[in-house]
Amino acid sequence: MQSLFTVPPSVIISVSSIVDAHSSEDGEHFLPGFRRRVDSILRRSFPGDAGLAGGGMGLVPQDVVMASFLMVEECHHRHRDGLFHGDSRWGPYLDVLPAHLIPRLDSFDGGDYAALADGMLERTGRDSLRTLEGVYDGGEDGGEGMRDVVADMIGRRIAAGAEVPPSCLGFDSFHRLVAVVSSRAMVLRGTKHMTPLADMINYSPRPRGGGGGKGGRRREDADPPFTLYQGNAAAVKRGARRKSGRKVLEDVGATPAAVPLFLGAARVRRTMPQSSSPRGGDGGGCSTRGRQATAGRIREGDRRPSSSLPAARSIAGHLFPPASAHRGAPSVLETRSGRRRLQLQAESFRERRDSQQPGWGYWRLTARRELAEMLQIMCR
Numbered sequence: 001m002q003s004l005f006t007v008p009p010s011v012i013i014s015v016s017s018i019v020d021a022h023s024s025e026d027g028e029h030f031l032p033g034f035r036r037r038v039d040s041i042l043r044r045s046f047p048g049d050a051g052l053a054g055g056g057m058g059l060v061p062q063d064v065v066m067a068s069f070l071m072v073e074e075c076h077h078r079h080r081d082g083l084f085h086g087d088s089r090w091g092p093y094l095d096v097l098p099a100h101l102i103p104r105l106d107s108f109d110g111g112d113y114a115a116l117a118d119g120m121l122e123r124t125g126r127d128s129l130r131t132l133e134g135v136y137d138g139g140e141d142g143g144e145g146m147r148d149v150v151a152d153m154i155g156r157r158i159a160a161g162a163e164v165p166p167s168c169l170g171f172d173s174f175h176r177l178v179a180v181v182s183s184r185a186m187v188l189r190g191t192k193h194m195t196p197l198a199d200m201i202n203y204s205p206r207p208r209g210g211g212g213g214k215g216g217r218r219r220e221d222a223d224p225p226f227t228l229y230q231g232n233a234a235a236v237k238r239g240a241r242r243k244s245g246r247k248v249l250e251d252v253g254a255t256p257a258a259v260p261l262f263l264g265a266a267r268v269r270r271t272m273p274q275s276s277s278p279r280g281g282d283g284g285g286c287s288t289r290g291r292q293a294t295a296g297r298i299r300e301g302d303r304r305p306s307s308s309l310p311a312a313r314s315i316a317g318h319l320f321p322p323a324s325a326h327r328g329a330p331s332v333l334e335t336r337s338g339r340r341r342l343q344l345q346a347e348s349f350r351e352r353r354d355s356q357q358p359g360w361g362y363w364r365l366t367a368r369r370e371l372a373e374m375l376q377i378m379c380r
Contacts, residue, residue, distance in 0.1 A: 013194035045135035067177035075168035093196035
């Protein structure tokens with residue numbers, strides 16, 4: 001019975017599977033001295049940790065080993081048509097992993113720490129970053145670091161004499177993959193497991209149109225009403241029309257202030273939101289400029305409902321659309337039940353914010369929470 005519930009090593013990534021593949025002569029990518037070198041680096045960087053030699057290995061050391069392995073596979077996948085012969089077996093999995101650094105305490109800069117205004121959390125983040133830099137580069141004493149091990153792991157896969165691309169050895173890539181492992185790995189009895197098959201199912205792109213609906217007919221409005229750009233920017237298509245003839249939302253802009261609010265909820269209306277008449281200047285309104293200005297104030301923590309009400313109602317129409325919005329139903333702010341729903345959402349967002357670990361869904365949660373809190377003040 002136990003074997004029925006055992007995850008086969010061929011579909012997971014763990015420290016054990018990585019060590020077996022690189023320290024055994026029968027392993028897929030044998031590297032002489034791999035276990036001894038990695039164990040020495042971990043023991044030096046994490047005093048008191050069991051390392052690879054014993055049980056009870058810490059979670060962060062596991063992140064380090066797994067992130068180093070993913071760096072090798074990512075380099076293999078990126079240079080599959082030149083430096084390497086064929087693609088990495090984990091290539092499809094790497095394609096669905098985040099290409100950006102997932103926000104966490106040790107990814108904050110000085111401005112972020114100043115806004116956080118918490119000395120203890122700042123020290124925790126800075127200490128974490130110094131530890132990762134030391135374990136990767138070898139520390140101030142100039143000893144061996146995981147960077148040297150990664151370079152040798154890559155060197156074993158490429159032709160003799162070929163140079164390892166510097167882009168495959170950068171600390172930024174290591175830091176990003178540490179954040180990926182710490183946020184995606186599943187922990188069972190103190191052991192971390194990356195589950196590529198589950199991640200590929202959960203995070204792989206899907207067509208927005210489904211085969212559902214009455215009579216099994218396919219929806220005609222499968223095209224998303226927004227455009228995504230590099231750098232996580234987005235803009236709603238102004239004046240675009242679907243096959244059904246409905247007009248898509250007007251542009252909310254691709255400014256850094258407006259985009260997180262729009263992408264945070266990942267929900268849009270099919271019709272123009274109901275809102276008050278525009279106001280002059282940058283105080284608010286339904287215009288693109290007013291909506292961008294309001295989004296900027298929400299991101300900065302401004303709570304001035306008198307000057308932001310029209311545009312906030314418009315943004316609320318996008319982020320919290322009623323189920324019957326396309327039938328001309330009242331806006332969510334125009335019904336008592338709708339206002340109560342927003343208040344409950346604001347309370348739920350605050351509870352989630354206080355209970356989650358730093359970095360988990362940080363920007364998504366922040367954008368929705370701040371908007372909900374502002375609307376809660378407006379709707380009292």
